[in-house]
Amino acid sequence: MTERRPTTFADVSAERLREVFDEQAYVADDDIVTTVLLAFRLGKPLLVEGEPGAGKTELAKVLASGFGTELVRLQCYEGLTAENALYEWNYTKQLLAVQSGDEGSVFSEEYLLERPLLRALRGGGPSKVLLVDEVDRADEEFEALLLELLSEFQVTIPEFGSVRAETPPVVIVTSNRTRALSDALKRRCLYLHVSPPSAQKERAILERRVPELDGAVAAELCRVTQRLREEPLRKPPGAAETIDWARAVAALRSDGGNGEEPLSASELRTTLGCLLKEVEDIERVDDEFLKVLLDAAGNAGEEAES
Template sequence: MSDLVPLPASVDETLSLLETGNYVGDRALATALFLSLKLGRPLFLEGEAGVGKTEIAKVLSDRLGRRLIRLQCYDGLDAATALYEWNYPRQMLEIRMAEAAGADKDALARDLFDERFLIKRPLLQALEPDAAGAPVLLIDEIDRTDEPFEAFLLELLSDFQVSIPELGTVKAPTPPLVIVTSNRTREIHDALKRRCFYHWVDYPSAEREMAILKRKAPEASDRLAAEIVAFVQKLRAAELFKAPGVAETLDWAAALVQLDAVALDPELVDSTLGVLLKYQDDIARLRGSEALTLIQTIQAELSQKPLGI
């Protein structure tokens, strides 16, 4: 059995863990994450799409050397898909083979619900012992599911166990490290939130977004990076249908670097808005004179202060 990477012992160590994973977090996030890990409680992360909620689970998995088990939520997700299913084709084959061999029917009925016929889905996998330590369980975009699925999760998130009628109760020997995310497309029931520690992941400040950009897109020049961050920050203050997240900022920076951009100009912005914005009404509103005005404004502002924002 390999040596386990210890969990961070303080908020400062948690900040350091995030930083070594190239995640630029703030102290409030590090505090919530530290307490979640220390006290063995799920961490519920809520915020707009693209602000880095999912990335936190990936960084935890990578830096702690734990397996990442991801349950991607969607409309219509049910317990069978998330927890387990019985391998019916294999069970039927077993029945036919047993009948052909003249096996005892009572014994066969008991054997049909043996673990070898169980198809383990993400939630059940997360409760299994692991030599590398308890896995990181990411329940991603819980707001895409419905209330019955939320209710199904309550036992798992409070006691780290699930009940399988044919096998009984399955309990994790060591609780997984649970991250639950929501883009807040709907409100999540209080019963689920009460089982978790809560943290709102907001859009980053200009300073933090600049730090993120320099880490994730170091190829961008200082001038280009400063103009990108200033442009995106102003877009988030505008009345758009969907403001760009950090993920879109990074995509835009990567696209502009590929186009050999050293600074923003109206033609370049107009031709790449589809990387940054995802709704045609937002693109149409910004394209042309609006983009020109915005570029002129940020370039004038940046000329009055250092490029590091």
């Protein structure tokens, strides 16, 4: 029997990786499987770019859950510093030590506070999964802070020395492409671009993630989402929004007993907030465009039943 929690990911087979994706209901195309497998084998961080809601963050969660290991997540934002991301000294404890006349160094292990990046490197046992989420939200200075970790799986603390991972973590760095990332960061990573799913892939996602939803209705929802992505929206719906919408429709239908009925105008209108997250996008769906969406949904439902 294949070991669920490998000490390292270097010896994970393609078959085992596909099993994990299937078990976690994550629909992964061949390019995703191959690129993730190469990141495992080569011991390289993986930079995943794509539109919001395309499944970038979910990829890291699936790997951690599927292989039964710890997920260490660093959510990036503007102004993120080493003290928030890497380490911090326990200044209160240091001050008390100095006042008490302790002759030992106050820059030792007992005064060091771990933040996500340091936590991902330290501790024995199985590899962790480190998720550096939405790195494009952070400043370029923070990117420079990451370079040592991405290339050598170590960080240097000036007062303490270098900390190198005994078992390097699997590193997933995600970006929504709101700004260009540095060549230095890209050079240290394998690259994977996650595109919005096709109608066929999106329906397969709903079949796994929302199995209680009728198949014809799932096809209708996917067709509506695909049609909306053709519009110049401020925030086109991603796969995550489609899943949320499908769960909302399934939840509402579970009370009414109309699980197999075609999508109605009122149902689409009242649940549109699960799919569109900008008021300008919602206002774009006027009565005329609502009819266009329902026609698209109806065609998809008929194809699914035939």
